[in-house]
Amino acid sequence: xxxxxxxxxxLPLDEIWSGSRLISTIKLxxxxxxxxxxxxxxxxxxxxxxxxxxxxxxxxNNETYDFWKTELRPHLADPEEQLSLDSFPGDYCYFAxxxxxxxxxxxxxxxxSH
Numbered sequence: 001x002x003x004x005x006x007x008x009x010x011l012p013l014d015e016i017w018s019g020s021r022l023i024s025t026i027k028l029x030x031x032x033x034x035x036x037x038x039x040x041x042x043x044x045x046x047x048x049x050x051x052x053x054x055x056x057x058x059x060x061n062n063e064t065y066d067f068w069k070t071e072l073r074p075h076l077a078d079p080e081e082q083l084s085l086d087s088f089p090g091d092y093c094y095f096a097x098x099x100x101x102x103x104x105x106x107x108x109x110x111x112x113s114h
Contacts, residue, residue: 005019005020005055006019006020006055007053007054007055008050008051008052008053008054008055008056009052009053010052011050011052011111011113012095012097012111013050013109013111014027016048016056016099016107016109017056018056018058023101023102024101024102025099025100025101025102025107026099026100027097027098027099027109028097028098028099028100029097029098030079030095030096030097030098031079031096031097031098031108032076032078032079032080032096033073033076033078035096035098036068036072036076036096036108039098039106039108040064040065040068042106044061044105044106045064045106045107045108046058046059046061046064046105046106046107046108047059047064047067047068047072047107047108047110048107048108048109048110049094049109049110049112050109050110050111050112051112052112072094072096072110074088074089075088075089075090075092075093075094076093076094076096076110077093077094077095077113079095079096085113085114091114092112092113092114093112093113093114094110094111094112094113095110095111095113096108096109096110096111097109097111
């Protein structure tokens with residue numbers, strides 16, 4: 001692992017970084033499947049996965065939709081409901097939140113829970 005990469009040490013997060021550089025962002029809201037589909041339809045959205053003990057995983061723009069369809073959607077937890085990890089495939093899930101960058105880019109952060 002690249003020693004310059006900062007790792008996720010706690011969830012939920014209050015900031016997003018790239019490598020060791022902080023990205024100027026603000027968290028707007030927690031989101032579910034419907035909001036994510038709306039963001040995908042609206043245009044340019046960046047997906048980032050946060051998993052404890054690992055650096056952020058930036059999903060390449062050309063893989064966003066496929067990653068959403070195959071990995072994220074089946075494991076997405078509704079932010080309003082109680083859950084049990086064993087009700088998700090592989091006993092893990094993601095909580096999603098929408099963020100805006102300083103240059104008005106949309107980011108969806110998926111925090112992995114297992």
